[in-house]
Structure formats: structure tokens, C-alpha cells
Amino acid sequence: MKTQAIADRNGWRARVAPVLWLLAIAAAASVAQAAEDPLILGIFPRYKATETTTKFAPLANHLGERLGREVALVTSKDFDSFWKGVTQQQYDIVHYNQYHYIRSAQAYQVIAHSQEFGKDAVAGALYVRRDSGITEVSQLRGRTIIFGGGKDAMLSYIAPQYLLMQAGLKEGDFKTELAVNPPNALIALYHKQADAAGGGDILIDLPVVRKAIDAQQLRILATTEPLLFLPWAVKRSMPAKLRQSIQAILVDLKSNASGREILRAAGTTEFGKAGDRDYEPHRRMTAAVFGPESAAK
Secondary structure (H helix, E strand, C coil): CHHHHHHHHHHHHHHHHHHHHHHHHHHHHHHHHHHHCCEEEEECCCCCHHHHHHHHHHHHHHHHHHHCCCEEEECCCCHHHHHHHHHCCCCCEEECCHHHHHHHCCCEEEEEEEEECCECEEEEEEEEECCCCCCCHHHHCCCEEEECCCCCCHHHHHHHHHHHHHCCCCCCCCEEEECCCHHHHHHHHHCCCCCEEEEECCHHHCHHHHHHCCHHHEEEEEEEEEEECCEEEEECCCCHHHHHHHHHHHHHHHHCHHHHHHHHHHCCCEEEECCHHHHHHHHHHHHHHHCHHHHCC
16 A cells, blocks of 8 residues: 555656646746846827837837847827826836826836936926016916916926915916917917916027017016926836846936937937935925825825
8 A cells, every 4th residue: 555655646746747847937938038028118298109209219229229128119199098008007117207207106116317408407487477567476366377288297387386375376366277388388478368377497498489489578486496307217116137227228328429319319418317205396296286195105
């Protein structure tokens, strides 16, 4: 009986061992395949999809070459489809605005920020016409204010709203209008379609604005503290070595001519390192405007 039991056990092992071996091979193949899968780069629809591709394809290609792994650029037709990709964590690397990062910080880790117009940070601002007679933010009570973008625009909506709240004005104390984009908000203000406009403090110096209006007729009424510019983030589940490599590649672009050409195509001056703490001022303003739950980590 004892000899038979030993034989049975040996026979079971002989049958099971090949199965376990095949499972191990399958698992190893799965890991290897995962390592070869493209990294998905998502870019928020700040521009039309075709323009986004033109701007960021060189960057995606460069990342892929340096990492030795394909980086697939994904564009979105609108903000709803882009945000669905963020919430479903479809992107391994993502470029979006500061409010988007704050809302997704549990799933994504910021690693860098864009520098635009030669600036790392830009303040949110409220603008008025010089001939308006308005000298204090509190004087905007009962007035029409046009904001340069949707309600998820950090510099053009959230930061100016924060300035209004600091002056004791809340929703309903003024009439809100939304422009298609930040430059259009200033253009509308210039043509007296509103009493004030919200946007970044660099807005008035943009060529598109200077060409459309006499910007000297407008002035900044109030500004927030400077806010670090648009973030680049990766999934928090990404291995640290890969995350650090991506960050190093982005930051290093400014150091050579080909890298600077990639930056120029993307409409940015350079990339700087960034961490979650750099976006605490944005988080504080967002919580004030939309409530604490909107800025929860």
C-alpha cells in the first residue's frame, strides 16, 4: 500500500509539473509582452486634433527612441472624451491643465511642467478697461465678467473666481459669461461686451491680442500669486525607473538643438521638474472655488 501511494504521488507530480511549467512560460511571456506594449501619451484638446498631432508627434517619437519602446500619441475630439481617458487611466503619460491634475492626482503623479512664453509660472488676473472707473475688485458686484474658457480653466476661470471670492463676491453677485478662449475674453472686454475679464496675466501681451485690439486701453485690476504652468504626469503605478527616465528625457530637451526643435514644435520653451507640492496653490484655489471635495488628493 505504501509503495502504491508513493507511486501515485510521483505520477501526480509527473502530470502536474508540465502544466506548471507551461503556466510559468505563459506568465513570463505575458510580462515580456507588457514590457513591449506602447506607452500611451494623452494630450488634452487645447488645440484641434490635427494640430495636436503636428505639435506633439515629434515629442512622442523622441520619447520612444530614447526609451527603446513605442510611445503612441492619442488625441481627443473634445474634453469629455479626453477626461474619460484620464478617469479610466487609459494614458500612461498625460499632459493637461493644472485643474485636471488636481482632480486626477490619486491616479497620476506629476513629473514635469511646461514653460511657455519664457515663464515657469503665470498669475491669474482680472482685467478692466482703463476708462471704466473700476479700481477695486469689490466694484464688480452686479457687473458682467467674461472668463476666457470653460469652468475647468485654471488661469482663466478658477484663479479669477478666487480673486472675486477674496473680495467678498460670490456666484450670483455678478453675471458670468464664458468666451471660447482667453484672447476672446479680452477682445470682448475691449469692445465693452463685459465690464471685466478673467485670464492669465500674460494674456494682454500675446500677439493675437495685440493684433486684434489696442491693448493699452485695458489694465490688470488684480492678480493671484504666480501659478506653475501646465503639468505632465504619469500613472502612479508606473515603475519608478521608467518614470525617472521619462522625466529626465523631458527636462533634457533644452540642452541640444534637436531637443529645442521638439520644444518649439510643441509650443513650449522648456520642461522643468515638478512635484505634487508645486500644485498646492492651485489646489487651495480650486477648493475655495468648487469646494474641498474638488481638490481632494
